[in-house]
Each structure stands twice: as C-alpha cells, then as structure tokens.
Amino acid sequence: MAEIITLDFQNISIFIFLCLFSLLCYGLFFKKPKGFHLPPSPPSLPIIGHLHHLLSSLPHKSFQKLAFKYGPFLHLRVFNFPIVHVSSASMAYEIFGTHDVNVSYRFVPVNKDSLVFGSSGFVTAPYGDYWKFMKKLISTKLLRSHAIELSRGIRAEEVRRFCLDLLDKARKKESVEIGKEALKLTNNIICRMSMGRSCSEENGVAERARELVNKSFALSVKLFFSNIFRKEIMGVSREFDEFLERILVEHEEKLEGTQDRDMMDYLLEAYRNEEAEYKITRKQIKSLIVEIFLGGTDSSAQNIQWTMAEILNKPNVFEKLREEIDSVVGEKRLIQESDLPNLPYLQAVVKEGLRLHPSAPLLLRVFGESCEIKEFYIPEKTTLVVNLYAVNRDPDSWEDPDLFKPERFLASSGSGEEEKIREQALKYVTFGGGRRTCPAVKLAHIFMETAIGAMVQCFDWRIKGDKVYMEEAVSGLSLKMAHPLECTPVVRFDPFSF
Numbered sequence: 037m038a039e040i041i042t043l044d045f046q047n048i049s050i051f052i053f054l055c056l057f058s059l060l061c062y063g064l065f066f067k068k069p070k071g072f073h074l075p076p077s078p079p080s081l082p083i084i085g086h087l088h089h090l091l092s093s094l095p096h097k098s099f100q101k102l103a104f105k106y107g108p109f110l111h112l113r114v115f116n117f118p119i120v121h122v123s124s125a126s127m128a129y130e131i132f133g134t135h136d137v138n139v140s141y142r143f144v145p146v147n148k149d150s151l152v153f154g155s156s157g158f159v160t161a162p163y164g165d166y167w168k169f170m171k172k173l174i175s176t177k178l179l180r181s182h183a184i185e186l187s188r189g190i191r192a193e194e195v196r197r198f199c200l201d202l203l204d205k206a207r208k209k210e211s212v213e214i215g216k217e218a219l220k221l222t223n224n225i226i227c228r229m230s231m232g233r234s235c236s237e238e239n240g241v242a243e244r245a246r247e248l249v250n251k252s253f254a255l256s257v258k259l260f261f262s263n264i265f266r267k268e269i270m271g272v273s274r275e276f277d278e279f280l281e282r283i284l285v286e287h288e289e290k291l292e293g294t295q296d297r298d299m300m301d302y303l304l305e306a307y308r309n310e311e312a313e314y315k316i317t318r319k320q321i322k323s324l325i326v327e328i329f330l331g332g333t334d335s336s337a338q339n340i341q342w343t344m345a346e347i348l349n350k351p352n353v354f355e356k357l358r359e360e361i362d363s364v365v366g367e368k369r370l371i372q373e374s375d376l377p378n379l380p381y382l383q384a385v386v387k388e389g390l391r392l393h394p395s396a397p398l399l400l401r402v403f404g405e406s407c408e409i410k411e412f413y414i415p416e417k418t419t420l421v422v423n424l425y426a427v428n429r430d431p432d433s434w435e436d437p438d439l440f441k442p443e444r445f446l447a448s449s450g451s452g453e454e455e456k457i458r459e460q461a462l463k464y465v466t467f468g469g470g471r472r473t474c475p476a477v478k479l480a481h482i483f484m485e486t487a488i489g490a491m492v493q494c495f496d497w498r499i500k501g502d503k504v505y506m507e508e509a510v511s512g513l514s515l516k517m518a519h520p521l522e523c524t525p526v527v528r529f530d531p532f533s534f
C-alpha cells in the first residue's frame with residue numbers, strides 16, 4: 037500500500053513538473069503582442085502538445101480529421117514546434133496570395149554536405165538571389181513552353197518505347213505494375229531532357245539514375261534525422277556525386293559546337309560565365325539535377341498510376357476517353373503531344389486524378405516573419421502545413437469532393453462556365469502555390485496525358501477481381517497506392533503495325 041502511495045506521489049510530481057515545463061516552453065515560444073490571438077487550437081497534452089492527434093500512418097488524413105472538427109485554420113504544437121495547419125481553399129488562397137513572400141521558405145531537413153536535400157539545393161534554398169537565378173534558368177531552358185517544344189522529340193521516342201514494352205508484355209500475356217512502367221517512362225524522359233546525349237535506356241545511364249532515385253526515396257524519413265543517419269545519407273550522396281561528375285566531364289569535353297543542348301549544358305554555361313548574375317558552383321549543378329530527378333520522376337509516375345486506377349474502376353469514363361481519342365487521333369497512329377489541346381476530356385481526367393491524389397499531400401513551409409492572417413497572430417518561424425489533399429477535397433469548394441468526376445473540369449458551351457473553371461483552378465493546389473509552386477506543371481500534364489492516352493488507346497486492361505483497391509499509403513512525404521496497380525494489357529490497337 038505504502039509503495040502504491042509513493043508511486044502515485046511520484047507520478048503526480050512528474051505530471052506537475054511536465055505541466056509546468058510545458059507551460060514554460062509554451063510561454064517562451066508563443067510570446068505574442070498583447071491583443072493578438074493565435075488561430076484556434078484543439079485540446080492538447082502537456083509536453084507533446086497535439087502529437088497524439090497526428091500519429092497515424094496517413095498524416096494528411098489525421099490533419100484533415102482535426103480540421104473537420106476544429107476548423108480550416110488551426111494552431112497546433114508538437115513538443116516545442118508551433119505549426120499552422122491550412123485545409124480550406126479560401127485560406128490557401130489567402131496564404132499564397134497575400135502572404136506569399138513570407139511563406140516562401142521551405143521546412144526541409146537540410147543535410148549540409150549532401151546532394152540529396154543538401155544546403156546547395158534549389159528546392160531547399162531560401163527565397164533569395166540563388167533561388168531566383170536558378171528558377172529563371174530552369175524555367176527558360178527546361179520547363180517553359182518554348183523549351184518544352186524543343187524537347188518534344190525525346191518524349192515522343194520514349195512514349196513509343198513505353199508502348200512497345202507494353203505490347204511485348206501483352207503478347208506474352210504478362211501482367212505489369214503500372215507505377216513501375218510509368219516510372220521507367222518519366223525517368224527516361226527526365227534523364228534525356230536534363231543530361232541529354234549521355235543517357236539512354238540502352239547504355240545503362242537512365243537505369244543507374246533510377247536506382248539512385250530509389251535509394252534516395254528509401255532514405256526519405258531518415259533525412260529528418262540526419263545526425264543519426266548521416267553515414268547512410270552521405271553514402272547515397274557520394275554515389276550520386278560520382279555518377280553526375282562523370283556525366284559533367286563528358287559534357288565539358290563535348291560542349292563546343294554541340295547543337296542539341298540539354299539542361300546540363302546550360303548549367304555548365306552559367307557556371308563558366310564570369311559575368312553571370314549569380315556565380316553557381318559545380319555542387320549546385322549536381323544538386324539541381326538530383327532534385328529534378330527526385331521531384332519529377334516519382335511524382336508523375338504515382339499520378340499516372342492513381343489516375344489509371346480511377347479510370348479502370350469506371351468503365352464509362354474509360355469508354356468516353358477512348359471515344360474522344362479515337363475521334364481526334366484516328367485509328368492509324370499513336371496519340372502524340374500535338375493532339376493534347378484537342379482532347380479536353382483527357383485533360384479533365386488527368387486533372388481530376390491529380391486533384392484526388394496529390395503525390396505530395398502535405399506542403400511544408402515556414403513563416404519568415406511574424407504576421408497577422410485574418411484576425412490571428414502568427415509568430416515568426418512557425419511551420420506552415422498546407423494540406424493539399426484536404427484543400428483539393430474541400431466540401432465548400434467542390435461538389436461531391438471525394439468522387440472522381442472529370443466532368444467538373446469541362447467547360448460546357450453555356451456562358452459563365454469558363455469563369456467557373458477559372459475559379460476552380462484557384463482551389464486546386466496539387467502543385468502547391470505562390471512563387472514556390474511547382475515550375476513543371478505543364479510538363480507533368482504532358483507526361484500524364486500522353487501516357488494515359490496511349491494506355492487507353494492501345495490496350496484493354498484485365499484486373500484481378502472486380503475493382504482496383506484504392507487504399508492509400510504514405511512513404512516519406514509521398515502518397516502511394518497501398519496495393520500497387522497490377523494488371524494485364526490486351527492489345528486493342530497496335531499503332532506500329534501500319
């Protein structure tokens with residue numbers, strides 16, 4: 037009995053101590069000017085704050101659940117880390133519109149010397165001169181309409197290769213994992229667009245890049261604990277470094293007089309230019325290439341897989357899509373990029389897939405300075421979490437938010453419809469928002485529209501069971517299918533037989 041009482045007394049003392057300590061931390065971290073209020077906050081526990089609400093395998097859904105109960109603009113705390121969570125289209129619009137510059141800093145684990153999320157990166161860079169210089173360079177040389185036009189031939193060849201591989205599998209009656217095939221496609225294209233003449237599926241460079249991307253993704257959670265996993269992180273970084281150094285040297289040797297230039301050529305040109313607005317380093321070139329691979333290949337492939345899963349579950353959408361493609365492309369050739377502007381239903385299907393399944397469901401930024409949003413006070417250095425998943429499914433903005441309805445993105449001929457579509461674009465945040473928004477929206481749409489278009493045009497698809505299982509899983513910060521989509525292609529039309 038005496039033991040129990042002593043134990044209880046100890047527990048109570050520990051509890052009181054934790055409460056006082058927690059209050060002290062809270063007071064220190066949330067000092068705010070008199071008369072200002074933090075955004076609403078759900079009940080929290082001493083020390084851990086709101087952590088218990090967020091512990092789940094699908095953090096975007098835990099945050100969304102809290103938002104349904106307590107509102108779309110929340111102040112949360114995980115230990116000493118203050119967080120502001122945004123989950124409605126109107127609040128996201130306010131943040132990316134009025135407070136854009138103040139939230140243009142990312143919350144990322146920066147591993148000082150590493151090429152993977154290291155301090156020399158563009159994605160990790162604070163908003164400033166280096167970021168502005170690189171953003172201009174990648175936009176003009178790789179991602180804006182004119183640059184995209186110049187690389188159209190590369191993508192046409194790779195989509196052709198993608199279809200030939202699927203035709204081969206179909207003839208052998210083998211099943212395919214759509215995500216894996218799509219990753220091969222996006223990886224090959226990005227490899228050739230960024231490091232051009234050095235890589236192809238045949239010489240093994242594209243495959244090596246894919247291997248290193250997979251190793252980097254396997255690190256994703258460990259990147260947040262860089263002190264513990266430093267050796268492993270630096271190991272992958274070194275492998276990337278050796279791989280890219282070899283390709284850089286090849287580019288330097290062949291730079292003079294090269295006609296078809298790739299992203300690495302332009303980066304090398306900026307690196308050698310003494311008069312450039314910003315003097316970039318060799319390490320920054322390599323970091324950018326790594327980031328383009330990490331940011332562009334898996335995200336696009338995941339979205340191809342999710343969208344294909346949606347349309348396999350809805351035969352009426354599949355049929356409508358096929359009818360549109362047949363009527364525009366005809367029955368003698370493979371769909372190509374120049375067809376895309378004439379395929380509004382395909383565009384709508386892809387947009388709807390991206391709306392429901394954003395590959396990065398949570399966007400993490402940091403408030404550079406303290407500010408006031410609506411009538412609430414946000415202290416400087418507060419982490420901003422924009423729940424892209426929840427914003428894209430905000431019931432105040434979308435009718436039947438959880439249903440796959442591509443028609444919502446189609447403008448009918450009636451007046452006011454275009455205006456409705458424009459408004460919807462503001463509520464659609466799969467690619468983020470403000471000045472740090474994804475610079476590759478156009479390219480990502482092209483990847484998805486051509487890949488899905490080709491798969492619908494050329495094949496029927498056999499799935500196991502009646503329906504594709506749509507359960508979600510999160511790996512690192514990416515939203516994946518818990519059960520990767522596996523199905524068997526059956527040749528419907530071989531565009532290469534003519």
Ligand code: HEM
Pocket residue numbers: 158159160171226327328331332333335336339394395396399466467468469470471472473474475476479480
């Ligand atoms: C479906 C495909 C894609 C999705 C869903 C996607 C999504 C995103 C998101 C959510 C962000 C963060 C935006 C923000 O902070 O507001 C981002 C940033 C970025 N993405 Fe994408 N992305 C895709 C494809 C690509 C591709 C193909 C590339 C490159 C070829 C790319 C390159 C980048 C880069 C460089 C950034 C960093 C921009 C910055 O920090 O200023 N992304 N992307």
